[in-house]
Amino acid sequence: MSHTADPTGRGDRAAGASEATPLLGAAEAYIDPCDDATESTLTVNGDATDGAPAGGHLQDEDTPLPVFQIVLLCLACLAEPIAYFSIFPFVPQMIERTGGLTEDEVGYWAGAIESLFSVVQMLMISYGRMCDYIGRKPVLIFSLAGVAVSSTLFGLSSSLWQMCLLRMLAGVFSGSSVTLRTMVSENCTKKTQARAFSWYMFARQIGILIGPLCGGTLANPAEQFPNTIGKIQFFKDFPYALPTFTSGAICLVLTLVNAVFLKETLQRNADGSIKREGLLSTWEVLKSPGVPMVLVLNAHLPCLG
DSSP states (O other), rough: OOOOTTTOHHHHHTTTOOTHHHHHHHHSGOTTTTTOOOEEEEEEEEEEEOOTTTOOOOOOTTTOOOOOHHHHHHHTTHHHHHHHHTTTHHHHHHHHHHHHOHHHHHHHHHHHHHHHHHHHTTTTTTTHHHHHHOHHHHHHHHHHHHHHHHHHHHHTTTTTHHHHHHHHHHHOOOOOOOOHHHHHTOOOOOTTHHHHHHHHHHHOOOOOOOHHHHHHSSHHHHSSTTTTGGOOOHHHHTTTTTHHHHHHHHHHHHHHHHHOOOOOOOOETTTTOOOOOTOOOHHHHHSTTTTTHHHHHHHHHHHOO
C-alpha cells in the first residue's frame, strides 16, 4: 500500500501520533504552534494566552523568558539542598554527644539519619498529583514552609529518636523539586527552556555549596566563637541550633518571597476553575513513550556521583 508523506504531521495525529505529538498529554488537547488554522485562547494565571495547550506551556516560540519568575524559582530551589546538606558536617558529632554512642556506632547512625530524608522524600510521589489538583504555587509554598520548620527544629533534638523523626519530617515536606521543575517548564517555550533549566541547576548547585558551609561554620559556636555568640547560654545547651536556625531562616525567607511574588502556572478555565482535562494517571505516565528510560537514567546518574 502506497503512503503519501504528510509534512504537517496532521494525518498522523489524527491516528494518534507524530513527531510533534507531546510525550505526556492527550493528543486531542495538543495544539500545533505551526498550524495557521489554530485559533485557541486559554487562560493562564488569569490572562488570555493564544496558542497555549493544556498544561500551561506557551507555544509561541518568540515569547520572551519571564526572567523574574525564573529567578524566583531558582531562589526557591536553594531551600531543599541547603536543608539537606547543612547537617552533614556536624551530624556525626551531634549523634555522639546526643546518643552517647561509641565511634563504631556513630557511623551507622549518621548514615541512617542522613538517608531518612531521601527515603521519605522518595515516597512523596503524591506531590505531583497534588500540583495538578490544587495548583503549583500552594504545594510549593507548603513544601518550603515545612522544610523551614523541620530544619530549624532539628538542631534542638535531644535524643536519637528526635533526630530521626525530624529528619523524616523534613523529607515529608521535600516535594519542592517536583513542583519547581514543573513551574520552570511551564514558564518556558521550547526555545527558552534550555536556558531556564541551566539557571535552575546552577542555583541548585549553589544550594549544595551553601548547606555544608553553613553547617560546618556555625556548628558548636561555644567552641568556634567563644568571645562573641558562643557566650550565649542557649547555644551552649544546644550547640547545633545555630546552623539549623540559619538554614531554616534562609528557607523561610525564600518561602515568603515566593509566596508574595511567584505566579501560579497551572492553567485555569475562564471561570477560574482548574483545567483538569487530559490529566494522565500515574500508570499512564509510566507507560508513556520514553518515560521508563528517563527514570532509569535519572536513578542511575546519582549512583555515579
